[in-house]
Amino acid sequence: MTTIKASCPTCGDVELTPTQLRLVVANVTERSFYSFHCAKCTSEVRKPADEEIVALLVSGGVRAERWTIPAEALEVRAGDRISYDDVLDFALALDRVDTLTALLTPSSGA
Numbered sequence: 001m002t003t004i005k006a007s008c009p010t011c012g013d014v015e016l017t018p019t020q021l022r023l024v025v026a027n028v029t030e031r032s033f034y035s036f037h038c039a040k041c042t043s044e045v046r047k048p049a050d051e052e053i054v055a056l057l058v059s060g061g062v063r064a065e066r067w068t069i070p071a072e073a074l075e076v077r078a079g080d081r082i083s084y085d086d087v088l089d090f091a092l093a094l095d096r097v098d099t100l101t102a103l104l105t106p107s108s109g110a
């Protein structure tokens, strides 16, 4: 059986089998990672996995999970956060749209 050496920040080097490792390969390399539960301290250890580490773990028998991160999750956000007042203003604006729509829509003649 293949033994994979990894490092726990608390315990140092640990030996794992491929099934004890979780490998997540994202469509954005910087989001790929591998993780395991340390047998000594039981902490979950999670570390980034670049292409070289992914190839090494896969060749060692670790099954890779594929993640597709949606583009909107990667958007850079700027500006202030939406406040409660902003949400109220939006709701009031929607109400004005309904009123305008009712005025512009021909009545059914009922």
Ligand SMILES: [Zn+2]
Pocket (backbone or CB within 6 Å): 008, 009, 010, 011, 012, 038, 039, 040, 041, 042, 043
């Ligand atoms: Zn540990």
